[in-house]
Amino acid sequence: MGIKVGLLGLGTVGAGAVKILLDPADRHPLLSQIAIAKIGVRQLDKPRPVNFPAEVLTTDLESLVTDPEIAIVVEVMGGLEPARSLILKAIHHGKHVVTANKAVIARYGDEIFTAANEAGVYVLLEAAVGGGIPVIQPLKQALGVNRIQAVTGIINGTTNYILTRMQQEGGDFEPILAEAQRLGYAEADPAADVDGLDAADKIAILASLAFGGRIKLSEVYSEGIRQVTAADMAYASRLGFVIKLLAIARRNTHPDSEEPLDELQxxxxxxxxxxxxxxxxxxxxxxxILVEGDPIGQVMFFGPGAGEGPTASAVVSDILNIAATLVSGQGSEITAKTANPLLACTHQHYCKISPMADIVSRYYLRLLAEDRPGVIGKLGLCFGDHAVSLESIVQIGLRDNYAEIVIVSHEVKEAHFQTALDDLRGFPEIHSVASVLRVL
Amino acid sequence: MGIKVGLLGLGTVGAGAVKILLDPADRHPLLSQIAIAKIGVRQLDKPRPVNFPAEVLTTDLESLVTDPEIAIVVEVMGGLEPARSLILKAIHHGKHVVTANKAVIARYGDEIFTAANEAGVYVLLEAAVGGGIPVIQPLKQALGVNRIQAVTGIINGTTNYILTRMQQEGGDFEPILAEAQRLGYAEADPAADVDGLDAADKIAILASLAFGGRIKLSEVYSEGIRQVTAADMAYASRLGFVIKLLAIARRNTHPDSEEPLDELQxxxxxxxxxxxxxxxxxxxxxxxILVEGDPIGQVMFFGPGAGEGPTASAVVSDILNIAATLVSGQGSEITAKTANPLLACTHQHYCKISPMADIVSRYYLRLLAEDRPGVIGKLGLCFGDHAVSLESIVQIGLRDNYAEIVIVSHEVKEAHFQTALDDLRGFPEIHSVASVLRVL
Structure with missing residues (x-):
């Protein structure tokens, strides 16, 4: 009786999912029909944060993903391999798959969804983006009737924690990163978070759903927060801004007609x-995650982006979704014709991504220059020569005997801004370009 | 070919839905399989904001809801009757129903869902709460694996507009309501909005989904914003608060063990x-709408709560959801056994609602009293006698020659607070109780 699931991995998220599945009272009644058949781990004799029948533990992951009794394989082991291979093997053996693995989906989503469609199974991934926040399902279902214009997210908790503390305390990046590491909010190797790579994986997934096409991860531009300074935080604040690590997927529009183009940023x-x-x-x-579409306007989904409970909630909601199709007579023998088009992922083409040189944005620039008359005028002329229109150019004060100048541009083409910047760097009056940031 | 829908009503929301359905490019591909078979209106020869084949218009609403060709009836006419009867007739004729009608669902949801379950059809209502914001679907699906503790919402746009302007301009209720009426943000008869009745309908629906039981609308306590003054706005702001019309559904917990009880506020x-x-x-x-659950923590859904585009987005997303089950082989002949348990609504029992006297809250109280020594002490003693513990009691200043005193309590039982208040009203030093508000 019931629907049997097999879990690959029993770390934080896996343990959280097991806790929900073993304690279904006062949750959706369908949960009581879902049974854990096997849990694949590396080591059998480790203390576990949850109690479950010992016989479900196995180190034989291959036999788990091929077990004829198991209908749904839940991959919560993380990492690229063997996660990718096990997901593919599960699919080939007719299992539906639930995964929290943004890295695997962002890199191998095409291979995985092609295999899933051939095998007639679903691959769900609510937990891969935004932890517990329901955003994948709404993008596939409730928001699918819209023409999506943009998805803009704060989708990395570690960097948001660091930037929030920098803003609130006026501190610099390095010491706050070190403290975040001590507190467990940042990994010992923080690169994936602070260099924006984790957010890049996630926005690739969101963009694929929002714009109905596949995304080459290598085409996602990614810049981290290491160069953000306490000084920039303070100036941003004076200008009426906060600094956030944003992940942006936006459909380009025609510069004159505002008609949507077949090209994404x-x-x-x-x-x-x-x-x-x-x-x-x-x-x-x-x-x-802020989603903008026609005709819905702006909707935003807010919540805990990580953590055992929230992420487990998302994983188990995917299990529930598949279980619902299984008990309602879809499911076990779905084909391309009978798959629920709101659960399956069938797009084949790759989205065209515009190069960064072509994007249009506002810019914030902080410079150190010789403190002498005429410098601001020269800066203004240089930007003007490159078709960069400025909103403000202000000498904030002196730093290390240089005049500190903050410039905010209107919306301009990135290529124009960068060539103006290259010119500036050659000016004898310019000591250094302290920072360049984009403005929403 | 395709799935045929019939619309009841072609007002703002109906017209918005028609626009989406007639212009499916760059939206979910399944939309192109959905065809408008009939649109039921009161008058045939009225100018319409959308273009569609004239022959689909009909004034014969009965024949629309019984038309054997139509699979999905979309009720966007509003009002209680004939909406309720037409929905029921559509159900009895085996149609799935999509409705934006919070008033009908909040009052006749039990009758409608019982009929739908017997007939084996779905009744979806994403547009009934929160306009375009996906919240009904996430509550049924993604959040269903959680034990929901509370749903707290700002779910009436008119009152939020009025309160926001009162807060930003320091204005009083009446003139800002009048301007909201001129601008079209408030109805000529504003009672349903400003007296909290619309929000009561909506929180009844949200509570029913979140807590998996039926709700008697008469048991929802509802108090509007007419008595909120510019003075209260200003004092609230000084104390670190804003005043919002909140709709709250919360599961009571045991006062000692914090265990959830089978009783809602x-x-x-x-x-x-x-x-x-x-x-x-x-x-x-x-x-x-802020949803709190175990283990997800807090998630919030934010967006436009009304308007043609957002509400139409929600209506069409429900149509899409049903269409997806129809093309995937569920649907046309679903039974209690084969209905998708995440789309159907099967709970039968009524939730127990605790009387307001039993709720526990913080309170804000503004009084006018004689300006003489000992009054504050007497007030403090009176609250103490009724087991009401205070956080602060401050004489703000003088108003009309009376001392204006603002009191904020700790969390106390409403009954205790009210009896203390009854006592106070009898004190000769107390001129009047200017306002009593609850504090989150």
Whole structure:
């Protein structure tokens, strides 16, 4: 009786999922029909944070993903291999798959979904983005009737925690990263988080769902937060902004007609966000995803972006979704014709991604220059020569005997801004370009 | 070919839905398989904001809901009757139903869902709460694996618009209501909005989904915003709060063990919300719904709570959801055994609602009293005698020659607070109780 699931991995997320599955009272009644058949682990004799019948533990992951009794394989082991191979093998053996593995989906999603469609199984991944926040399902279902214009997210909790503390305490990046590591909010090797790579994986997944095409991860531009300084935080604040690591997927529009074009921007970078923007108030380890579409306008999903409970909630909700199709007579023998098109992922083409040189954005620039008359005028002329229109150019004060100048541009083409910047760097009056950030 | 829908009503929401259905490019591909068979209206020869084949218009609503060709009836006419009867007739004729009608569902949901389960059809209502914000589907699906502790929402755009303007301009209720009426943000008869009745309908629906039981609408406590003054706004702000009309559904917990009890609080009232709370920044006509559950923690859904585009997006997403089950081989002949348990609504029992006297809350109280020594002491003693512990009691200043005193309590039982208040009203030193508000 019941629907049998096999878990690959019993770390934080796996243990959280087991806790929910073994304690179904006062949750959705369908949960009581779901049974854990096997849990694949590396080591049998380790203390576990949950109690379950010892006989379900196995180190034989291959036999788990091929077990004829198991209908749903839940991959919560993380990492690229053997996760990818096990997911593919499970699919080939007719198992539905639930995964929390953004890295595998962002890199091998095409291979995995092609295999899933051939085998007639579902691959669900709510936990891969935004922890517990329901965002994958709404993008596939409730928001699918819209023409999506943009998805903009704070989707990395570690960097949001660091930036929030930098903002609140006026501290610099390195010491706050070190403390985040001590507190367990950042990994010993923080690169995937602080260099924006984790956010890049996630925005690739969101963009694929929002815009109905496949995404080459290598085409996602990604810039981390290491170069954000306490000084920039303070100036941003004076100008009415906070600095957030945003992941942005946006459909380009025709510069004159505003008609949507068949081309996306996909980028992760620290960004000055106006204080009144809904994402500006998303602090600490919280995540939020803002979706803009026609005709819905703006909707935002906010919640805990990580952690055992939230992520397990997302994993088990995917299991429940598949279980619901199984008990309702879909499911076990679905084909391309009978798959539920709101659960399956059938797009084949690759989205066209525009190069960063072509994006249009506002920019924030901080310079150190000789403190002498005429410098600001020269800067203004140089930007003007490159078709970069400025909103403000202000000498903030002196730093190390140099004049510290902060410039905010209007919306301009990145290529124009960068060539102006290259020119500036050659000016004898310019001591250094302290920072360049994009402005939402 | 395709799935045929019939619309009841072609007002704002109906017209918005037709626009989406007739223009499926760049939306979910399944939309192109959905065809509008009939649109039921009161008058044939009225100018319409959308173009569609004239022959689909009909004034014969009965024949629309019994048309054997139509698989999905979309009720967007509003009002209680004939909406309720037409929905029931559609169900009895085997049609799936999509409705945006919170008033009908909040009052006749039991009758409608019982009929739907017997007939083996789905009744979906994403647009009934929160306009375009996906919240009904996430509550049924992604959040269903959680034990929900509370759903707290700003779910009436009109009152949120009025309160936001009162807060930002320091204005009083009446003139801002009048302007909201001129601008079309409030109805000529504003009672349903400003007295909290619309929010009561919606929280009844959300509670039913979140807690898996039926709700008697008459048991929802509802208090509007007419008595909120500019003075209270200003004092709330000084104390670190904003005033919002909140709709709250919360499962009671045991006072000692914190174990969840089988009893809900269901209430709509103006509430002092701490500035750092995620709902505090939800302004203007925006809505937001905060869901708290175990193990997910807090997630919030934010977006436009009304308007043609957003509401139409929600209506069409429900149509899409049903269409997806129809093309995937569920659907046309579903029974209690084969209905998708995440789309159907099968709970039978009524939730137990605790009386307001039993709820536990913090309170804000503003009094005018004789300006003489000992009054504050007497007030403090009186609250103490009724087991009401106070957080602060402050004489703010003088108003009309009376001392204006603002009191904020700790969490206390409403009955205790009210009896203390009854006592106070009898004190000769007390001129009047200017306002009593609950604090989140």
């Amino acid at each position: 996909l980028r992760v970078h620290p960004t000055l966000v106006p204080l009144a923007h809904p994402l500006a108030a998303v602090n600490d380890v919280y995540n939020a | 269901l209430r709509v009232h103006p509430t002092l919300v701490p500035l750092a709370h995620p709902l505090a920044a939800v302004n203007d006509v925006y809505n937001a």
